[in-house]
Amino acid sequence: METTGFTGRRTTRSDRLPPGQYDTGSGWPVLAAEVTPKPDLATWSMTVDGQVENPVTWTWDEIHELPGSTYRGDIHCVTTWSKFDTVFTGVSVDTLLEAAGPLPGAAFLLAHSSTGYSTNMPLSDVVGGKAWVVWEFDGRPLAPNHGGPARLLVPHLYFWKSAKWVDRLELLQQDQPGFWEVRGYHDRGDPWQEQRYR
């Protein structure tokens, strides 16, 4: 299945720029609180657990056997850069959640990175074709400094929600703030509402 970000496409480039953002063009700034970890596909894994019927862990090979999904569209960082027309490929978070079976009480997601980074969001922000775990950018393996082997992609929220080096999606009954959220970033982070800081 292929999912595109074109459905809500605005007519001009400036209409696609959320308030307070600028177009970074072909550039792509690198931002991280941690040192880039060395990729190791042999030990890489992705887990969905917490409030689920059946916690699941995929190896690198196993996750590639799932139906793939592509996002085409824009991304927006809270530090005010936006990047238009990105193409990321991986798997829809819907596919991962389906395999684990969220329990009725599951209402929030805490995404964890292998480095200790984390970020939280309502489960409603990652279901219905709005979020991905991605390992390709523009048809090439995602670079380690941009989160490779794989990162979360939640493009309708500020980019700090898109955890690089993601290895675990933990479903929770109650909201639990992540790395930047405990340091004053907004709990939800909608760029169109300029939800930058709390």
Ligand SMILES: Nc1nc2c(c(=O)[nH]1)N[C@H]1C(S)=C(S)[C@@H](COP(=O)(O)O)O[C@H]1N2
């Ligand atoms: N593990 C991890 N993921 C992270 C971050 C981080 O510091 N660590 N920073 C976030 C922020 S604030 C942004 S803007 C984007 C930056 O992604 P990029 O370096 O690919 O542009 O990653 C997000 N994901």
Ligand SMILES: [Mo]
């Ligand atoms: Mo950011």
